[in-house]
Amino acid sequence: MNIWRPWSPTNKLKKNTPQTDRKPAKDTVLVISDLHAPFQHKHALDFLSDTYKKFKCTKVVCIGDEVDFHIISRHRPEPDAMGAMDEIRAAIKFLKELYCLFPRVQVCNSNHTSRPFKMAKEVGIPSYFIRKTSEFLEAPKGWTWQDELIIDNVLYFHGEGFSGQSGAINAACIKRMNTVIGHLHSFGGAMYHSNGYNTIFGLNVGCLIDVEAYAFRYGKPLKNKPTIGVGIVIEGEQADFIPLTQE
Numbered sequence: 001m002n003i004w005r006p007w008s009p010t011n012k013l014k015k016n017t018p019q020t021d022r023k024p025a026k027d028t029v030l031v032i033s034d035l036h037a038p039f040q041h042k043h044a045l046d047f048l049s050d051t052y053k054k055f056k057c058t059k060v061v062c063i064g065d066e067v068d069f070h071i072i073s074r075h076r077p078e079p080d081a082m083g084a085m086d087e088i089r090a091a092i093k094f095l096k097e098l099y100c101l102f103p104r105v106q107v108c109n110s111n112h113t114s115r116p117f118k119m120a121k122e123v124g125i126p127s128y129f130i131r132k133t134s135e136f137l138e139a140p141k142g143w144t145w146q147d148e149l150i151i152d153n154v155l156y157f158h159g160e161g162f163s164g165q166s167g168a169i170n171a172a173c174i175k176r177m178n179t180v181i182g183h184l185h186s187f188g189g190a191m192y193h194s195n196g197y198n199t200i201f202g203l204n205v206g207c208l209i210d211v212e213a214y215a216f217r218y219g220k221p222l223k224n225k226p227t228i229g230v231g232i233v234i235e236g237e238q239a240d241f242i243p244l245t246q247e
Contacts, residue, residue, distance in 0.1 A: 008245040009043055026152050030057040031231030032105070033205040034182045036068035036112065038090035039213035041228060047208070047244050048230065049101055055232050055242075059151065060102045063182035063205055063231075064110025064158035067091045067137065070215040072115045078214045092138050104142035106149050109133075110158040110183070152236025159183030159204070168202030169193055180205065180231055180239065186224035188231075190239040203239035205231030 030052050035044060052060070068091070071077050071084045082090070113133060120130055133145050148157035155172075159181030162171050169191040172179035180203045188206030192199055206227040209216060219226065229243040 009046070026235035027059040028055055028057045028235065029059045029061055029151055029154075029231075029233040030055070031156070031180055031182075031203075031205045031233065032060065032062040032066075032208070033188075033230050034063065034065035034110075034112075034185060034207040034209065035094075036065055036207070036209050036213075036215060037094045038087060039068050039070070039210050039215045040094060041208045041210050041244065043244065044208045045097055045101060048098075051230055051232070051242055052102075055234075057232070060105045061149070061151070061156050061180075062105050062107040063156065063180065064108040065112040065182065065207075066095065066107065066110075067113050068215050069112055069115040072119060075218075078217060081214060088136070095137060095139070099140050099143065103140055105144075106151075106156075107133075107143060107145045108149070108156055108158045108182075109145055109147050111160055152233075154178040154180060154233055154236050154239075156180045166191065166202075168204040170202070172200045172202035176200075178233075178236065178239070179203070180233060182207070185209065185219075185226040186222070188227035188229050188241040188243065190241060201239045203231050203233065203241065205229070206241060206243075208244070 032048060071081050071087055117130060134143060148155060155175055155177050159167065160183060162181060163184060165187045167184045167187065168179060168181050171181055173193060178200050182205050184204055185207040187204045190201050190203040192201045206229045208228060208230065209226055211226050229241055232240045232242055
């Protein structure tokens with residue numbers, strides 16, 4: 001593999017590269033980290049496009065929290081937050097650009113994207129009246145949602161129930177297979193563990209958020225800050241965190 005340097009706006013590739021249909025024996029997977037649209041990082045699209053091209057990716061997974069739903073939450077929203085419809089419209093505007101860039105993506109169900117379903121359940125609204133995620137996010141047919149998925153014997157799921165710097169490798173040890181998670185914004189990177197018989201990895205893919213957005217003011221006093229970047233999994237055997245350097 002070619003040596004790479006951390007991505008920054010000053011060394012971005014010349015133009016966006018659309019998703020292709022290469023079908024090798026095994027895949028190189030670009031793992032989109034938590035975006036929390038419409039509060040995503042301002043360079044998210046360029047960074048994703050350039051990373052996809054640089055590593056010759058063949059498949060894309062979104063690890064979850066593609067939208068934030070700040071205003072739809074049990075937690076008290078920020079006083080100056082936009083309304084629910086303004087927030088979802090802004091999120092969909094961004095997502096439509098992402099759909100054009102990557103028309104085929106497997107998405108992991110996640111806690112933020114599922115907020116409307118949880119609130120509907122709490123007030124007793126039957127599932128008959130609830131639209132699917134793909135419908136209210138106006139997603140193309142190539143975008144699909146599931147709780148977890150396996151590609152080249154690597155497990156991908158959002159990561160609820162795990163915490164801390166060792167969250168991903170702890171998940172891998174419990175699941176007993178190579179595992180990729182998001183959810184834990186403050187940590188990005190791969191850890192490997194051997195039991196003497198085999199070696200597995202756990203990859204946390206960080207996040208792609210705008211740390212200055214009002215949706216993340218809760219994190220200002222926290223010691224560990226968001227780690228901005230994405231994940232790459234090569235042929236199910238090698239996992240890397242690709243950082244987006246800040247301006």
